[in-house]
Every structure is written in structure tokens, then in C-alpha cells.
Amino acid sequence: MGTVRHILQKKGNKVIAIKPTCTVFEALEMMVEQNVGALLVMDGEKFVGIFTERDYARKVILKGKASRDTLVQEIMSEHPLTVTPDTTMEQCMALMTQKYIRHLPVMDKQQLVGLVSIGDIVKYMIEEQKCIIEDLEHYITGHV
Template identity: 90%
Template structure:
């Protein structure tokens, strides 16, 4: 995780989504309990039933879930199939891009450069 600069990993059991393994799982279930990393299996400490969203979930809904549940990653499920992962970084980038567009539109409106 450190080498790839990621805070969470999707855990698969063959082709089936099995859960998530996060930095928080590692910190709370390995480090704080005094376990050794080399002797601990991912299945022992992963989150088996993480909060998930669908492709139809809005950015605002994702942000609300992340805030309410204190999580930074949301697996995206379409029926029983994992189709992606949304991170808090993805949400922030989307919000910034949206605000830039609004600001540009307002600047064009104010200066009279309507399209």
C-alpha cells in the first residue's frame, strides 16, 4: 500500500468481491493489538461488509456517506459485480472541477461573454 500510495485495497475471492482492506484496518487490528504483519492474514482483518454504492449514486450521496460513516473509500457495485472504487480524493476533485465551471460561467455572465 505504501509503495503504491494507496489507502485501501479491494479484496477478491476469485471473481467475487470479498471486502476491503484499509490502512485503518491495519492500524486498528494489527498494530494496536500487537499482532505481527507477517503472521496475520488479510481475511482476518479486512472489512467484510463495507458500505457500498451503485453507479447511480450521486456525488453528494457519496460525500454524505463518507462523512457520516467516517470512511474514505466506497466500492461501486452493479448488482453483485464490483465495477469500481470511489475515494474521497475522487470526490474532492469532482467538487473542485464543478466549482471551477460555476466560477467560469459566472465570470462569463458578469463580463457579458454569453455563449
């Protein structure tokens, strides 16, 4: 099975980030514009956390806070679980399943290099299975 590096090679290293001093409303606007469920929180070049739809639902709406008055740094998840480019898909799936998370920031030597989501992993696995099936069909029919 492949590694996070394989996903980043296909999808790229672009990360969608927001400053911790932005409002939750601004973060939500960015999430809608970019069609994503999570934003990495960057203080300059330093990765300081992640802001997800779950953070919004649990820490703003349910606590009666206002998204226009609440800062991302107040509700972001600090010190989220991270992976490296060499982390396997199986390890990512295990982490996501055990910890009930859908996004894993990718760190390489203390440097943020990307983000993988459960959707990225599922897409990769489907493509891998398709290749395996095609190879088996070619083997069975004798067409190499």
C-alpha cells in the first residue's frame, strides 16, 4: 500500500490556511469558497492548529458564541495529530478511525508540507484497486 507521499504527489502540496486572529466567520467563508472541511491555522510560517467544521459545530454553535465575534484561535484544535510523507495509508486510516478525525496535516522535519483527508485516502485506494483489477484481468486473459 502507498504512503502519504503518493497522495501529495498527485494532489499537490497546496494547503489552505488561515491566521489564528481571523474570525470564525472569515474561516467559514474561506471554507465555502475553497469547498473544504478544514483549514490549517498558520501564524506566519508556523503551523499552530487546525480549524474544522466539527470545531465550529461543537465550540461555536453549541456554546452560543457568535462566529463574527469569535477568533479562530479561540476554538481551533491545537496540536492536532500529524503524519509524515512516509506514513502509510493503513496507518492514516487507523489514526482517523481510532481518533474520529478526517484530516491529517503532513509534517516533514518540523515543516508543514500538506494535508490529507479521508477523501484523499479513499480516492487513492479506489484507484489502486482499479489498477490491481485491470492487472488481474490482463493476466487472466493473457493480454499483457
